[in-house]
Amino acid sequence: MATHLIVVEHQSGKLNKATLSAFAAAAKVGGDMHALVLGQGVGDIAKAVAPYAKKVHVGEHAGLKDRLAQPYAKCIADVAGSLGATHVWAAASSAGKDVLPRVAARLDAAMASDICAVIDEKTFKRPMWAGNVIGTVELATAKKVITVRPTEFSAPAAGAPGEIGAVSVDPGASKMSFVKFDAVVSDRPALADARVIVAAGRGVKGPEGIKGVLEPLADALGAAIGASRAVCDAGWAPNDWQIGQTGKVVAPELYFAVGLSGAIQHVAGMKGSKCIVAINKDPEAPIFQVADYGLVGDLFKVVPELTEAIKKAKG
Amino acid sequence: MKFLVTVKRVTDFEAKVKLKADKSGVETSGVNMIVNPFDEIAVEEALRQKDKTGGGEVVVVAIGTADSTAQIRSALAMGADRGILVKHDGALDSNGVARLLQKVVEKEKPDVVFMGKQAIDDDSAQEGQLLAEVLGWGQATFANSVTLEGGKATVIREADGGLETVACELPCIITADLRLNEPRYASLPGIMKAKKKPLDELTPDALGVKLESRVVVKGFEEPAQKKAGQKVADVAALVDKLKNEAKAI
Numbered sequence: 007m008a009t010h011l012i013v014v015e016h017q018s019g020k021l022n023k024a025t026l027s028a029f030a031a032a033a034k035v036g037g038d039m040h041a042l043v044l045g046q047g048v049g050d051i052a053k054a055v056a057p058y059a060k061k062v063h064v065g066e067h068a069g070l071k072d073r074l075a076q077p078y079a080k081c082i083a084d085v086a087g088s089l090g091a092t093h094v095w096a097a098a099s100s101a102g103k104d105v106l107p108r109v110a111a112r113l114d115a116a117m118a119s120d121i122c123a124v125i126d127e128k129t130f131k132r133p134m135w136a137g138n139v140i141g142t143v144e145l146a147t148a149k150k151v152i153t154v155r156p157t158e159f160s161a162p163a164a165g166a167p168g169e170i171g172a173v174s175v176d177p178g179a180s181k182m183s184f185v186k187f188d189a190v191v192s193d194r195p196a197l198a199d200a201r202v203i204v205a206a207g208r209g210v211k212g213p214e215g216i217k218g219v220l221e222p223l224a225d226a227l228g229a230a231i232g233a234s235r236a237v238c239d240a241g242w243a244p245n246d247w248q249i250g251q252t253g254k255v256v257a258p259e260l261y262f263a264v265g266l267s268g269a270i271q272h273v274a275g276m277k278g279s280k281c282i283v284a285i286n287k288d289p290e291a292p293i294f295q296v297a298d299y300g301l302v303g304d305l306f307k308v309v310p311e312l313t314e315a316i317k318k319a320k321g
Numbered sequence: 322m323k324f325l326v327t328v329k330r331v332t333d334f335e336a337k338v339k340l341k342a343d344k345s346g347v348e349t350s351g352v353n354m355i356v357n358p359f360d361e362i363a364v365e366e367a368l369r370q371k372d373k374t375g376g377g378e379v380v381v382v383a384i385g386t387a388d389s390t391a392q393i394r395s396a397l398a399m400g401a402d403r404g405i406l407v408k409h410d411g412a413l414d415s416n417g418v419a420r421l422l423q424k425v426v427e428k429e430k431p432d433v434v435f436m437g438k439q440a441i442d443d444d445s446a447q448e449g450q451l452l453a454e455v456l457g458w459g460q461a462t463f464a465n466s467v468t469l470e471g472g473k474a475t476v477i478r479e480a481d482g483g484l485e486t487v488a489c490e491l492p493c494i495i496t497a498d499l500r501l502n503e504p505r506y507a508s509l510p511g512i513m514k515a516k517k518k519p520l521d522e523l524t525p526d527a528l529g530v531k532l533e534s535r536v537v538v539k540g541f542e543e544p545a546q547k548k549a550g551q552k553v554a555d556v557a558a559l560v561d562k563l564k565n566e567a568k569a570i
């Protein structure tokens with residue numbers, strides 16, 4: 007029977023909900039569920055994931071205060087080894103991508119990145135070529151390491167809380183050190199959690215376009231704001247807002263693509279959205295091919311009208 | 322300083338990706354092949370860091386068939402000094418690539434290995450991290466800016482929620498994100514010179530690596546197509562649809 011170890015991600019004292027997708031994917035294989043929380047002062051995080059695991063292992067150490075790939079990978083692999091874990095899972099977040107391959111190397115395990123489906127205990131599907139192709143791949147090693155695309159697996163139902171226990175960890179010698187983290191501060195929902203996203207393309211013409219035209223729409227909808235690569239490259243928005251093949255993958259209930267052409271690299275990150283609205287002045291823009299509703303027009307005229315109409319419709 | 326840069330031959334990001342008729346893989350015949358865009362950024366960074374740190378050498382390495390020579394030459398045309406092709410025909414998994422690169426690193430002894438954060442065809446985003454672990458080195462993935470000073474690399478990384486700064490002792494692995502730099506175009510004299518720059522060939526055998534198949538590709542499919550949407554005439558129609566049809570607001 008499979009023994010799963012799910013690596014729990016947290017930031018600033020809060021559970022990253024993307025982790026729940028890793029529990030959901032592991033549950034499709036079936037077997038014993040173990041969770042691993044590393045860091046310092048992470049008791050609350052352990053409690054938050056206890057309903058999804060048979061046992062939550064808490065590894066606290068001064069050397070794990072900051073999440074650095076080298077010491078984290080060592081501790082994860084050590085715990086996986088002593089548990090006899092057959093599968094190690096994490097969300098395919100920037101942290102998951104950073105750390106899990108090193109765990110695979112330490113465990114001499116094959117690894118599948120960013121999977122979108124579980125076929126059986128060794129076979130997985132993953133999007134490739136910017137989501138234009140779905141590959142099916144079998145990991146032929148005894149131990150397997152997998153990162154999970156959060157938008158493809160919804161959080162599992164909470165069960166009776168599992169046992170929480172300390173595990174001793176030794177981060178070992180590391181060649182890396184943490185310097186600082188400059189967080190993007192925002193009152194808006196995070197892209198990953200947002201029910202509605204308003205995404206800015208180059209058509210917004212500058213940061214003023216985002217501020218003056220898109221923000222009021224996002225406010226009216228309680229939406230997060232995202233962007234195309236072009237907008238992030240231009241410095242009009244933080245890099246953390248980039249949606250796409252090489253940015254974030256999102257799947258909100260409602261997605262507005264505004265002044266955004268719909269290059270495959272962008273579409274790769276948002277085509278799973280339930281309802282897509284495109285606003286573009288070019289009727290031939292490729293974004294209209296993936297949009298449920300397309301409106302051809304000048305965003306500077308249309309979006310303020312839309313904002314007002316939505317405010318009215320919501321009463 | 323000495324820099325090693327990895328370059329992968331991939332399908333052009335502007336090409337339409339199609340499966341072969343028998344679905345055995347992605348159609349590459351007649352498709353333009355390029356240097357993985359993230360690797361181009363890695364080459365550019367190595368060239369700039371070589372200048373900033375007072376010279377040295379930039380060596381590029383590709384693993385693949387003789388076709389990958391074209392991508393090595395592209396990097397040489399940008400200004401890299403020398404190329405290495407690890408000749409291999411057939412499937413490779415991430416572990417195989419990492420073990421081959423490990424041997425090349427042990428032979429070349431670079432101060433920094435620059436790689437792309439992700440190959441835009443297979444989209445694994447694993448290789449830099451795997452190589453760092455097998456070498457026991459520090460890593461800075463998704464690099465947005467790099468400073469090499471005082472025997473260490475200080476790197477600003479693009480992370481979820483903001484920018485993280487880490488420091489790595491040299492030697493280390495750095496993987497390039499999109500905004501690390503804007504790669505130069507190769508000049509005509511650059512392209513001419515590249516033809517005469519040294520390009521060595523190695524094989525997995527010569528490197529003492531026995532490749533085993535730990536990842537079995539079972540097949541390919543096209544993703545489910547979204548059903549066609551509709552254009553709406555104006556804002557009022559859009560709001561009506563969102564409210565009454567999609568029930569999204």
Ligand SMILES: Cc1cc2nc3c(=O)[nH]c(=O)nc-3n(C[C@H](O)[C@H](O)[C@H](O)COP(=O)(O)OP(=O)(O)OC[C@H]3O[C@@H](n4cnc5c(N)ncnc54)[C@H](O)[C@@H]3O)c2cc1C
Nearest residue numbers: 207208209234235236250251252253265267271272287305
């Ligand atoms: C390696 C690589 C990775 C990449 N990764 C990503 C990624 O992760 N995410 C991503 O988004 N891109 C990515 N890209 C870039 C991608 O290929 C496109 O270049 C980019 O998405 C284009 O951004 P855009 O749609 O904002 O700009 P453009 O393509 O310039 O489109 C602007 C659109 O705005 C419209 N417009 C202009 N003015 C108005 C107006 N007044 N009113 C209404 N509409 C207007 C235009 O008709 C046009 O359709 C990547 C590219 C490469 C090579």
Ligand SMILES: Cc1cc2nc3c(=O)[nH]c(=O)nc-3n(C[C@H](O)[C@H](O)[C@H](O)COP(=O)(O)OP(=O)(O)OC[C@H]3O[C@@H](n4cnc5c(N)ncnc54)[C@H](O)[C@@H]3O)c2cc1C
Nearest residue numbers: 118141327328384414415437439440443444445446447448
């Ligand atoms: C359908 C299918 C599914 C697959 N699934 C898996 C899987 O789940 N696990 C797995 O291990 N393998 C898998 N493979 C094999 C995989 O395609 C790659 O060869 C290998 O895993 C590297 O992944 P990547 O190219 O996405 O590299 P990434 O890790 O995304 O590449 C990062 C960087 O590594 C460097 N690099 C990568 N390859 C080379 C190269 N050949 N030469 C020089 N530099 C290079 C480049 O600098 C690149 O920017 C799969 C292949 C197929 C066809």
